[in-house]
Amino acid sequence: MKIGELAKLSGCSIQTIRYYEKEGLISAPERTEGNFRVYNAVALEKLAFIKNCRALDLTLSEIKRLISLQHSPSTPCEAVNEMIDMHLLVVESRIEDLQNLHGDLRKLRLKCGNARSVDQCGILGELSPRPQRSSTRI
Amino acid sequence: MKIGELAKLSGCSIQTIRYYEKEGLISAPERTEGNFRVYNAVALEKLAFIKNCRALDLTLSEIKRLISLQHSPSTPCEAVNEMIDMHLLVVESRIEDLQNLHGDLRKLRLKCGNARSVDQCGILGELSPRPQRSSTRI
DNA sequence: GTTACACTCTATAGTAACTATAGAGTCAAG
DNA sequence: CTTGACTCTATAGTTACTATAGAGTGTAAC
Numbered sequence: 001m002k003i004g005e006l007a008k009l010s011g012c013s014i015q016t017i018r019y020y021e022k023e024g025l026i027s028a029p030e031r032t033e034g035n036f037r038v039y040n041a042v043a044l045e046k047l048a049f050i051k052n053c054r055a056l057d058l059t060l061s062e063i064k065r066l067i068s069l070q071h072s073p074s075t076p077c078e079a080v081n082e083m084i085d086m087h088l089l090v091v092e093s094r095i096e097d098l099q100n101l102h103g104d105l106r107k108l109r110l111k112c113g114n115a116r117s118v119d120q121c122g123i124l125g126e127l128s129p130r131p132q133r134s135s136t137r138i
Numbered sequence: 139m140k141i142g143e144l145a146k147l148s149g150c151s152i153q154t155i156r157y158y159e160k161e162g163l164i165s166a167p168e169r170t171e172g173n174f175r176v177y178n179a180v181a182l183e184k185l186a187f188i189k190n191c192r193a194l195d196l197t198l199s200e201i202k203r204l205i206s207l208q209h210s211p212s213t214p215c216e217a218v219n220e221m222i223d224m225h226l227l228v229v230e231s232r233i234e235d236l237q238n239l240h241g242d243l244r245k246l247r248l249k250c251g252n253a254r255s256v257d258q259c260g261i262l263g264e265l266s267p268r269p270q271r272s273s274t275r276i
Numbered sequence: 277g278t279t280a281c282a283c284t285c286t287a288t289a290g291t292a293a294c295t296a297t298a299g300a301g302t303c304a305a306g
Numbered sequence: 307c308t309t310g311a312c313t314c315t316a317t318a319g320t321t322a323c324t325a326t327a328g329a330g331t332g333t334a335a336c
Binding site for chain 2: 069119120
Binding site: 032061 | 293295296301303
């Protein structure tokens with residue numbers, strides 16, 4: 001199959017497939033006489049693997065590492081487990097950050113009712129750096 | 139003061155300040171004869187405002203919008219409130235996504251104990267696209 | 277006066293993981 | 307033989323910066 005069909009079957013865009021090839025995540029396929037890429041079912045599987053990993057937000061370099069580990073099947077898989085553990089930590093800290101952010105934004109939102117003008121806006125007042133415009137003023 | 143001092147006082151890097159100028163978030167300052175930028179306390183305040191906004195993860199274009207709203211102080215501040223509300227929604231959906239991701243990663247992590255080889259690794263098995271390698275096999 | 281240095285200037289490239297575009301070529305059907 | 311759908315490469319754009327090169331400025335010491 002050509003790249004268009006692979007794109008449809010895999011759910012990756014054509015540009016993404018070419019990008020993965022350039023980045024070394026998938027190997028360069030054979031070409032037709034007219035220089036078109038030709039793929040088989042194996043390529044589809046590799047793309048599906050990458051898609052699964054990307055759905056878990058693993059980075060392309062993590063995925064590359066996983067692929068290279070797959071190529072030496074008898075080595076211990078500790079490295080795989082560690083990578084997932086590290087990734088869990090990253091995701092956890094991102095969630096924490098976002099939750100703090102969310103709290104801050106909600107507090108900020110409460111600073112202003114709807115019907116004011118910009119110069120009286122509690123939100124803009126709160127974002128401005130002068131300390132006397134803090135919560136005591138609302 | 140010159141850009142280095144402003145950078146120290148504001149906590150933004152020199153490059154970031156020049157970048158904000160290029161992007162139109164702060165106005166281009168006066169220059170010395172030797173072409174060095176000269177700033178005053180107002181510039182510091184503007185940077186502090188931007189920093190507050192960035193701490194809430196508002197995008198530069200959102201901040202630009204806020205700044206332009208500040209310049210017409212008598213208009214109603216609905217737009218400000220809407221922006222914060224939109225931002226809250228975005229943050230909420232990002233949190234939800236990350237929490238789902240976290241659940242998936244934890245499940246994945248449980249697929250593999252420590253002392254296997256790569257070809258038996260439950261994690262790699264799970265990431266691979268063949269359906270028969272699913273949870274029933276572990 | 278000059279020299280060392282700390283600072284600043286512009287312009288450019290890099291980051292992550294793509295997406296979008298231009299301009300050219302391939303191929304099958306009508 | 308031309309139309310249209312597809313593909314090719316190369317390049318630029320996205321976000322919010324960071325890092326670098328190579329040049330110029332300003333000042334303090336010698």
